[in-house]
Amino acid sequence: MKKRFVAGLLGVALVAGLAVGCQKQETKEEGKESYEIGISQFAEHGSLDNCREGFLAGLKKEGIVEGENLTVQYKNGQADMGVVSQISDGFVSGKVDMVCAIATPSAQSAYNAAMDTDIPVVYTAVTDPVAAELSDADGNGVGEVTGTSDQLPVKEQLEMIREILPKAKTIGIMYTTSEANSVAAIEEYKELAPEFDFEIKEVGVNNTSEVALATETLLTGIDCVSNLTDNTVVASLPGILDKANAKNIPVFGSEIEQVKIGCLAAQGIDYIALGEQTGVMAAKILKGEEKASGIPFETISEPGFYVNLEVSKNLDIKISNELMDTAVESFESIEVK
Structure with a gap:
């Protein structure tokens, strides 16, 4: 009798388990399966934070909502490649459904960790996916990896600087020598600068500890200075701005957050929009509508003009009415970080 009772319980449990399995299968078929994503962000600064915010908004737009059918593990590498590698390995060993990698070093690390698994990697804020060896020359992923590029509108930036500073001759740029996106951007600046009668002075750094001394050289x-989306340099941008302001040297940014904190102006992209675009791509992969390898990386096609009028006033630099008419957004104060 006791054995029969136990067997009965096992039978009930088995039926219940099958019911749960069927229910889960039905949920999956309806596109309502829950997901777990690991977000690896290389460093903490405004543009990358905006990418993360936009990414989650893009997923939400497609019905994948944190706290409902989405669990998110967020890890920040604090610009330390050792930490970034640990984060990537942890996500892969934890068998998340996807890794979202924000910035080139995190994207490279995540792909290397996941390349022999079935975990797709979706990146954002990668300036040159081809140079970073995440994509082939046609824009297709080298494996189950895709995402969005924040390729700098270098030509538009140079054109803007020439209009604002008609007598300028030399532009200084600081970059991290180990960041593939920054190296590619420097080469593009040097290639296009002669068209606008500029020379480029470049100063390379290996880490944040070298930025202070490099700034004096720069x-x-x-x-003037034109700042990239270089993660190491951006993390030190307030200090660079302080020293540049003391010498009355204007600093041009590469996106809206840099203009908010004291760069004079930028022809840049909206990182929230870039992140949202990435989230929509990720949702297609999670739902099984596309494979990462089947989606070429994407970019935002049109840059926007952003200007800080408080900085222009402090530097006694006039922004023409024609240029002001094109501004996506202007700021009347400097945001303190």
Whole structure:
């Protein structure tokens, strides 16, 4: 009798388990399966934070909502490649459904960790996916990896600088020598600068500890600075701005957040919009509508003009009415970080 009772319980449990399995299968078929995503962000600064915010908004737009059918593990590498590697390995060993990698070093690390698994990697804020070896020359992923590029509108940036500073000759740029996106951007600047009668003075750094000394070198013999989306340099941007302002040297940014905190102006992209675009791509992969390898990386086609009028006033630099008419957004104060 006791054995029969136990067997009966096992039978009930088995039926219940089958019911749960069927229910889960039905949920999956309806596109309502729950997901777990690991977000690996290389460093903490405004543009990358905006990418993360936009990414989650893009998923929500497609019905994948944190706290409902989405669990998110968020990890920040604090610009330390050792930490970034640990984050990637942890997500892969934890068998998340997808890794979202924000910025080139995180994207490269995540792909290397996941390449022998079935975990797709979706990246954002990668300036040059081809140079980063995440994509082939046609824009297709080298494996189950895809995402969005924040390729700098270098030509438009140079054109803007020439209009604002008609007498300028030399532009200084600081970059991290190990960041593939920054190296590619420097090469594009050097290639296009002669079209606008500019020379480029480049100063490379390996990490944030070198930025202070490199800034002193950078600010010698130049007319202005053009800042990239280089993660190491952006993390130190407030200090660079302080030293540049003391010498009355204008600093041009590469996106809206840099203009908010004290860069004079930028021809840049909206990182929330870029992140949202990435989230929509990720949703298609999670739902099984596309494979990451089947989606070429995407970019935002049109840059926007952003200007900080408080900075222009402090530097006594006039922004023409024609250029102001094109501004996506202007700021009347400097945001303190």
